[in-house]
Amino acid sequence: MSIIVTGATGHLGRLIVESLLNRGIEPAQITATGRSLEKLADLAERGVATAAFDFDAPAEGVIGAGDTVMLVSGSEVGQRARQHGNVIEAAKKAGAARIVYTSILDASGSPLVLAPEHKATEELLAASGxxxxxxxxxxxxxxxxxxxxxxxxxxxxLGSAGEGRVSAATRADYAEAAAAVLTADGHEGRVYELAGDEAFTLAGLADAFGQALGRDVAYTDVDADAHRAALAGAGLDKGTAGFLVALDADTAGNLLLSDSKDLSTLIGRPTTPLVDAVKSWAAESN
Ligand SMILES: NC(=O)c1ccc[n+]([C@@H]2O[C@H](COP(=O)([O-])OP(=O)(O)OC[C@H]3O[C@@H](n4cnc5c(N)ncnc54)[C@H](OP(=O)(O)O)[C@@H]3O)[C@@H](O)[C@H]2O)c1
Structure with a gap:
């Protein structure tokens, strides 16, 4: 019986594979999948099974009877409910034992534009049995x-998020939580709201940047129009600027905020502090 990880060619899926290996799962018990086998070659060299797997046409034989499927949500916004449905269907047909799915905070009630595809996938999972x-x-x-x-x-x-707070966490922490769930019993039927322990404002983010860089970084809060104009002035196209301004409006409305401690509970330690994450980026860029 294997753990099939989708999206292993991406950031989170790759980290989930690493977390499984760190937990002592035998490499051959993990199947890392993605659309490009080339991107998985280094994992294959380490003994991890690899397979090409496209959500648009899931190959038969990748998922076997009794396997656990780690379905990392795809990145093709607008296509995902259908694509995830294909994977759920393939898992059911193969006789998979269970599916673990990466959704979005408060998927069933969130007004975020990204939420409906996750809500739809959660409903497909419920209907799958x-x-x-x-x-x-x-x-x-x-x-x-x-x-x-x-x-x-x-x-x-520069932003337009005001005093809105974000409960962000590192991908590595989310990956560790996934590995914890994949390697233990008793998580069936559970819905975990995963978020960082400490929420921060964009002013707090600027402060963490300053600590990591060893100099002052100021946060300047402007209204949405001024934000959009500044982003356009910096060369961003209209769509990207609009996306970033809308994101700050979501942040201002505390739509990325959660007081859930499910993440630190699952990983058995506090989530990685913002300043530590940022310091690691500063170290990498030196
Ligand atoms: N929580 C957040 O802040 C946040 C932010 C962005 C995204 N997300 C969600 O979290 C997921 C994982 O995040 P990430 O940072 O690891 O994203 P990522 O690095 O962009 O990885 C996305 C993965 O999805 C795979 N994928 C996309 N379409 C596919 C398809 N049709 N068939 C098979 N695989 C497909 C990609 O495979 P290829 O290498 O073949 O493209 C890649 O492995 C994202 O896909 C998205 O759903 C969350």
């Missing part, structure tokens, strides 16, 4: 990597 666990992942700390680069260059963080 397969034992399953939902990992409702919050915002990734790594989503602020480009803001960190800009802060390093300009000494400022």
């Amino acid at each position: 397969l034992p399953h666990t939902i990992l409702r992942n919050g915002w990734y700390t790594e989503n602020y990597l480009s803001a960190f680069g800009q802060a390093a260059a300009t000494g400022t963080v």
Whole structure:
């Protein structure tokens, strides 16, 4: 019986494979999948089984009877409910033992535009009758990597999120939680709301950037129009600027905030502090 990890060519899936290996799972008991086998070659060299697996046409024989499927949500927004449905169908047909799915915080009630595809997938899982666990992942700390680069260059963080707070956590922490669920019994039927222990404002983010860079980084809060204009002035296209402004509106509305401690409970330690994550980025960029 294997653990089949989808999206292992991506950031989170790769970290989940590493977390499983760190927990002592035999490499051959893990099947790392993605659309490009080339991107999985180093894992194959370490003895991890690898397989090509496309959500649009899941290959037969990758998922076997009794396997556990770690379904990392795909990245093709607008296509995902259908694609995830294909994977759930393939798992059911193969006689998989259970599915673990990475969803979004408060998937059933969240007004975030990304939520409906996750809600739909959760409903497909419920309808499938397969034992399953939902990992409702919050915002990734790594989503602020480009803001960190800009802060390093300009000494400022510009946004329109006001006093809104974000309960971000690192991908590595979410991956560890997934590995904890994949390697233990008793998680069937559970829905975990996963978020960082400490929420921060964008001013707090700027402060963490300053600590990591060893100099002052200021947060400047502007209204949405001024934010959009500044992003356009910095060369961002209309769509990207609009996305970032909308994201700050979501942050201002505390839609990325959660007081759940499910993540630290699952990983058995506090989540990685923001400043530690940012310091690791600073070290990597030196
Ligand atoms: N919580 C957050 O802040 C946040 C932010 C962004 C995304 N997400 C969600 O979390 C997921 C994992 O995050 P990540 O950072 O690891 O994303 P990522 O690095 O972009 O990885 C996405 C993975 O999905 C795979 N994928 C996409 N379409 C596929 C398809 N049709 N068939 C098979 N595999 C497919 C990709 O495979 P290829 O290598 O073949 O493209 C890749 O392995 C994302 O896909 C997205 O659903 C969450």
